[in-house]
């Protein structure tokens with residue numbers, strides 16, 4: 189075990205809730221906590237994870253597992269039935285539920301979204317007629333984010349790949365904004381020794397400067413009375429309490445306090461300017477280090493936004509789709525040859541995003557029309573929107589893993605043609621059963637690269 193830097197420990201002395209001895213002991217214990225958050229769109233049996241499960245107190249969707257299974261070789265993980273996420277960060281649910289009316293249609297922005305933990309959680313909490321814009325500035329990370337959003341299977345999310353300053357084109361557009369900022373990462377020391385080696389006071393300074401820049405760039409895009417949720421996985425006051433003070437004294441934000449039951453053992457911290465935030469210490473809560481605080485924007489403008497011209501699918505194209513999904517609530521748009529669906533109610537907001545930001549993904553990709561037939565897309569398969577009359581072929585665990593490795597399959601489905609394969613009734617993706625072979629359409633970029641015997645199974 190790498191020792192915690194003395195300079196780091198000294199910088200935490202005197203902070204609310206900091207107990208040096210308990211903190212050092214828990215970091216030396218080697219204890220690893222595993223938690224997952226289930227996808228309410230895909231009800232599956234998490235009991236099959238062969239672990240004892242106990243609920244995470246601050247979320248309706250989170251569970252601790254008594255041991256860490258091989259997620260790579262669990263087909264339900266790839267089907268998007270759950271997301272493996274650190275428990276403390278699921279506290280975001282309390283922040284959203286206590287500050288926003290989630291029954292109403294809202295426009296939410298997750299500014300620093302990859303790999304998608306908070307975004308998939310936000311999607312589970314907002315109403316189906318609400319929009320989530322899930323943004324990530326680093327292109328490669330935006331690709332991973334896109335894959336996780338596709339797996340989650342909702343059509344009310346748009347993934348963008350923009351620098352926060354590009355959001356100044358969307359003044360007053362969002363009702364809610366989550367800034368889960370890049371930080372010095374001390375909250376992850378217990379599970380990530382590299383983070384310990386990378387920690388330095390200089391890096392804390394660098395991070396707090398970057399956090400202010402991200403927030404200053406992002407805030408104009410928040411509506412008057414809109415809610416900002418700011419979080420880090422750092423214990424440093426420069427990145428937590430001092431940011432709260434800067435938000436209330438220099439950025440026109442008003443702090444919102446949350447109700448937090450004492451038995452959750454989350455520490456309330458109050459900044460010099462009187463703002464409240466919430467600190468998670470691993471010696472107190474069953475989770476890693478985390479910080480979160482909520483604010484309301486006191487004043488702000490709105491403006492007319494540039495909008496893209498919609499490229500709507502033709503009636504003929506829509507007719508071909510209707511054998512796959514019910515289009516009642518959806519509009520079908522085109523990007524090149526690709527067709528994708530978005531809730532009708534979100535089209536206007538989508539056109540604004542399309543005109544102002546770099547789109548990585550929007551709604552649900554349905555597929556491409558070739559020779560008057562739909563070549564269906566993976567996103568459609570895992571969207572949960574497929575009609576019941578689409579043929580489903582249930583796979584065994586071994587076959588499901590071969591499918592997810594994009595290997596050849598030795599199965600003999602009774603029906604030929606395009607169909608989805610399932611594991612425990614959860615859709616994994618498409619196959620096309622030809623008379624003499626099976627074509628496996630699991631996306632190459634998502635395939636499992638490890639050999640099954642590597643897992644110790």
Ligand SMILES: C[S@@+](CC[C@H](N)C(=O)[O-])C[C@H]1O[C@@H](n2cnc3c(N)ncnc32)[C@H](O)[C@@H]1O
Nearest residue numbers: 300301302303304305306325326368369370402
């Ligand atoms: C703490 S992580 C986000 C984790 C994510 N919210 C989740 O729950 O899965 C911070 C993210 O901010 C991104 N980032 C780094 N520098 C940034 C910058 N200057 N502006 C905006 N985002 C940045 C990182 O690439 C990273 O994906």
